Amino acid sequence: MSFPWAEHYTPKHPVMKWVDERLPLPRLVYNAVGSGYPVPRNLNYFWNFGVLAGLALTIQLVTGIILAMHYASNAGVAFDSVEHIMRDVNSGWLLRYAHANGASFFFIVVYLHIFRGLYYGSYKAPREMVWLLGVVIFLLMMATAFMGYVLPWGQMSFWGAQVITGLFAAIPVVGEPVQTWLLGGFAPGNATLNRFFSLHYLLPFVIAGVIILHIWSLHIPGSSNPTGVEVKGPQDTVPFHPYYTAKDGFGAGVFLILFALLLFFAPNALGHPDNYIPANPMSTPAHIVPEWYFWPFYAILRAFTMDLTIPFTGLVLIPAKLLGVLAMFASILLLFFLPWIDTSPVRSGNYRPLFKKFWWLLLVDVVVLGYCGGAPAAEPYVMISQIASAYYFAHFLIILPIIASIERPLPLPGSITEAVLAKSKFKGEREALPGMGSDTQPTGVA
Structure with missing residues (x-):
């Protein structure tokens, strides 16, 4: 969305000016997450979860790339290679636990992000494409997580692969050939591990690409807000930086503290103990x-x-x-x-x-x-x-x-600013609003 009151990037340093004229990457970053991107002034902490999902994906990419350097996608040694990572690789236990629990935290913030969108109607026009791309990201996450769960080649990994791929066998006529194609055989084995490892490594980068589209589509109509009322002027917005970079930074700090607590004090709390038993096709777990x-x-x-x-x-x-x-x-x-x-x-x-x-x-x-x-x-x-x-x-x-x-909805405020000021007046805190001057214009907005 083009905001006529937004600050426009004009680099002053000769090097930055030279780069911006030939590759407008500084301008792109400034307009995406800097003062050149005005956002509604009333966003609450439920709008932090998009950034936290990006942080979780970054953790998964970094730890996953390093783990891939030590993992062997062979049914005979896959389980032992994971144990090798845990016992012999420097900080391997930390990387493995960070990757496994990072997947759980990724889903936690995405589920919260989805339910925030459901409550605040973030899927409604003109943001349908933002929502649709978000659902695509969710599907890609599920596929990536399932294939990653198979890679340790423990009991739950093997039988999880058997059960989930077996769902395709329920499809009439083509089901069983599709299952055989997915597994690379009639049961999970070497071909399964190779295929799943390859796709598990690839799909996070596909997710990152779709996230770029997701953010791009968001910047066209602009961010939604708790009132659901569209931005009507500069009085309804504040620059993304420094207001929401600080707010997102606080959210990221809370996220990392909770992540560290789980990682260092209960790293197996969200896992299944049967996955520390090597895969055995002759022994079915009691509860898959x-x-x-x-x-x-x-x-x-x-x-x-x-x-x-x-x-x-x-x-x-x-x-x-x-x-x-x-x-x-x-x-x-x-x-x-x-x-x-x-x-x-x-x-x-x-x-x-x-x-x-x-x-x-x-x-x-x-x-x-x-x-x-x-x-x-x-x-x-x-x-x-x-x-x-x-x-x-x-x-x-x-x-x-x-x-x-x-349904008979409650009366909507005339603008975002009206809703903010009404809430502030009720609490007696109008003068304490960040970014508010005496003329009710947010500071730092051109």
Whole structure:
């Protein structure tokens, strides 16, 4: 988005001026994260999670590249190569734990980022492309994480690969050939490890590329904000730097402290103990589960226990396994259509009292699905998964459209500044607002 009141980069140093004239990279950086990029003045800490996701990806890239220098993608030595990294490589234990727990932290901040977008309507026009690219990033993350989980070649790695690739076998006609193609054989082995390692190394760079598109598409309409009201002038914005670089820096500090606490004091808390047992095709674990960040979708997969049949004939239309696979993928693909499912003209959940209640119900529902996904495939967890799965789809396909048609939103503020000043007046803190002068213009904005 072009802001006529934004500061324009004019390099003064001769070297920077020479570089900018031939390759406008300094100008690009300045306009993307510097004073040349005005952002809404009322962003809260829920807008930190995009930057934190970028920080988590950076941790994954750096640690992953170094780990790849010592890892051997061969079924005979893969497990031992991981143990070699842990025991013999200088700081190898730190790199391995940072990479494994970094994946969990990456998903934590992305899930928070997604639910922030759901609450504040960040998927609504004119930011549909930002949302769609975000869902693509999420899918790429899931594929990357699954293949990375296979690489240590422990018990859960082997059987996780067997179970997840086995889902494709449920597809009629082409399912089994697709599974064989994915594995490079009839069971996980050397070919599987080579393929998964290659793709696991490649996909994070693809994610980084899509993130660039994600940020680019965000800069066209500009950032959303808690009120959902569009920017109307310079009084509604402050420069990204120094206001939000400082705010993001504080968030990054909290993120790194929590990451360090997990890394140094409970590095195996989010992992599965069976993955410290070498893969054994002749010994099936009692309870096969993926990593925790897949549990909600795994619960949806396991919720389907009965075939879809033609009444009174017993003819099977769709087997239960295929129903589960279709539902699991549909639960993610639904997010692609969300900008057109929720037709309410009001973006922010702060001004949608009915929507807010059901947003909380969705959050609880996903937590319940996650718990059931990590629990054994037995009652009452299966029944709870079925109820929670039904509500998940009902929320998006039934409840959201109904809410959009019957809800009476609260009055929206006339502008971002009006909402900020009203809140400040209520708290008696108008004079303490950062960046506010006596004429209510934010300091540092041209």
